[in-house]
Amino acid sequence: MGINFKNSQNNDQYRLSIQAYCRPFKQPLHTHHGVWRDRQGIWIQLCPIDEEESNDRGWGEIAPLPGFGSESVTEALQFCQSFGGQITDEQIRSIPDRFPACQFGFESALIDLHNWEAPPNLTQVCGLLPTGKAALDLQLPIWNQGYQTLKWKIAVAEISQELNDFQDLLSMLPDGIKVRLDANGGLTETQAHQWLQACADRPVEFLEQPLGISEFEAMLALSQEYPTPLALDESIATWQQFLNCYHAGWPGVMVVKPAILGFPSRLIEFCQADRVDMVLSSVFETAIARKMLLRLAATLNLQRALGLGTDCWFED
Ligand SMILES: O=C(O)CCC(=O)c1ccccc1C(=O)O
């Protein structure tokens, strides 16, 4: 299934509506970056000005992640408001790289306007477990919900504690279920070695962002020393970082968060020319950006489970 991009030479005008939102999580998410309680973002709607009597509307979502190098919600809101309720194709194509979440949101809205088919519902999704011991005493075991892959945040508590909980978690998992460990850049090199030793011969799909973004070379070395694949996330959160790591020959997995990586068309173009071992991952966006992510996933023909198991973290 392809995405229909409108002829990029057009310079149509759109009426722009902006709606800021704040959506609390059912339970806070604990990561190495801290505690996260709600998702704030912006929904936008584009309506072609010469067809206002028609029902054509395109929806997009701006869901920034400033801790990963994107603009903040406040900056995005000011940027949206600067257009005074009206925007052109040309202005959307010219959104600067310092507003990557806006690039994503506005181009998503254009794509939504020109693609009437609903994206397919993809089944291969990785579930996100609560952090720490909470993963062990889930009321309704999450592995009964059809997931074959589960993600668990580490580098939050004491390492000896986490290594113990990790063994307990693995002993509870049915055969065939694999775990993704996400350190959010929070391990020391020594701790990364401890984790990779603990992962050997265990059902671990990959260890995500063990070290900070300044430690690319150390992560390269680790990836050559252990059989468990490593994945980059924070290290490739902006388009420039993504290109840098790709061209530096990163041999592992790339966790791509399209909602903060800029124009979806640029990502598609890149992936059509170059092979990327990619996991498409959420930033806790709502259904509007999720629709774009599903369109992307269908177009990019990805092999690994989607990192979109975050829906259950919100009330309906
Ligand atoms: O990738 C996934 O499976 C879930 C999404 C996720 O973990 C995440 C969500 C929001 C912000 C950061 C991260 C992360 O991968 O570090």
Ligand SMILES: [Mg+2]
């Ligand atoms: Mg991550």
